[in-house]
Amino acid sequence: MSFLVALLIIAAGPASADAEAEAHAIGQRLRCPVCQGMPISESPSEMAQAMMSKVREMQAEGSSREQIFDYFTQRYGDWVLLEPRKEGVLILLWTLPPIALLLGLFVLRRYTKRGAPAKAGNAAVAASDPYIDAVRREVEQ
Amino acid sequence: MKWRNVIIAALIALPLIGLLAFGFGRDPHAVPFALRDKPAPDFTLRTLSGATMKLSELRGKPVVINFWASWCEPCKYEHDMLQQASSYYGETVQFVGIVYQDSEEAVRDYLQKHASAYPHLLDPTTSVAIDYGISGVPETYLVDKDGVVREKSPGVISGQELRRWLDNRLGGS
Numbered sequence: 240m241s242f243l244v245a246l247l248i249i250a251a252g253p254a255s256a257d258a259e260a261e262a263h264a265i266g267q268r269l270r271c272p273v274c275q276g277m278p279i280s281e282s283p284s285e286m287a288q289a290m291m292s293k294v295r296e297m298q299a300e301g302s303s304r305e306q307i308f309d310y311f312t313q314r315y316g317d318w319v320l321l322e323p324r325k326e327g328v329l330i331l332l333w334t335l336p337p338i339a340l341l342l343g344l345f346v347l348r349r350y351t352k353r354g355a356p357a358k359a360g361n362a363a364v365a366a367s368d369p370y371i372d373a374v375r376r377e378v379e380q
Numbered sequence: 381m382k383w384r385n386v387i388i389a390a391l392i393a394l395p396l397i398g399l400l401a402f403g404f405g406r407d408p409h410a411v412p413f414a415l416r417d418k419p420a421p422d423f424t425l426r427t428l429s430g431a432t433m434k435l436s437e438l439r440g441k442p443v444v445i446n447f448w449a450s451w452c453e454p455c456k457y458e459h460d461m462l463q464q465a466s467s468y469y470g471e472t473v474q475f476v477g478i479v480y481q482d483s484e485e486a487v488r489d490y491l492q493k494h495a496s497a498y499p500h501l502l503d504p505t506t507s508v509a510i511d512y513g514i515s516g517v518p519e520t521y522l523v524d525k526d527g528v529v530r531e532k533s534p535g536v537i538s539g540q541e542l543r544r545w546l547d548n549r550l551g552g553s
């Protein structure tokens with residue numbers, strides 16, 4: 240009998256460890272509503288602990304990660320997600336920074352390119368300036 | 381050429397200024413009212429007297445749900461007003477207090493020293509508070525006679541605000 244129980248514990252061990260790891264991963268992405276920007280998995284507050292219990296309860300009922308996020312966003316809005324979803328208008332939060340970076344690089348490149356020929360042009364003008372030519376001849380003599 | 385640069389700069393700067401104005405105009409800690417115009421999460425909780433109360437059984441009249449705790453100082457500011465409002469509206473409005481992260485003894489002790497004109501329910505696992513998206517106490521919700529969440533007041537609710545909520549629902553002045 241005790242052998243059977245031991246077997247059950249050994250069998251359940253990795254599964255429950257996986258479930259707890261998954262609960263922790265979900266909790267890492269949910270904002271604690273009574274803390275300052277902390278995930279519920281790290282906050283010691285009673286509210287965060289209660290939310291973690293809800294996560295575990297929903298997991299045990301077979302809810303998927305997305306269903307758990309849906310449950311919390313239906314109550315706290317997208318505010319509760321520490322990592323915004325990659326859908327709808329929120330996709331702008333993911334796409335705008337790299338677009339702005341690329342745009343900035345493009346503008347920078349354009350301006351530096353434009354600046355280079357201008358300098359060369361000035362040098363050419365300076366080279367053909369009669370006053371500069373005269374000074375150069377005087378120096379060479 | 382200069383005007384072109386000005387227009388390009390404006391096109392880049394204006395959305396950024398708009399974004400910053402939007403961001404700075406909001407409290408980043410304010411939890412949005414996600415349940416507005418949504419069906420109120422149902423609950424069955426035990427009252428201090430040992431009876432059970434189910435929200436869906438209160439359909440037919442507005443329900444004011446006040447999340448509070450005896451350790452919460454701001455809750456004490458609104459307590460008397462809520463008792464008076466409950467007496468004023470009588471049978472037309474159901475007032476319900478839901479105890480948030482507090483011991484039954486502390487709540488009983490507090491209510492013995494202060495008036496208690498309506499039932500107070502115990503939420504020992506905080507599950508109903510999470511169902512309503514609570515981010516602290518006090519927090520007050522108005523559920524209409526059809527069981528839809530219509531209003532939310534994070535923090536202390538004023539008498540005027542509560543009156544506006546209820547008069548709108550009851551068709552009063």
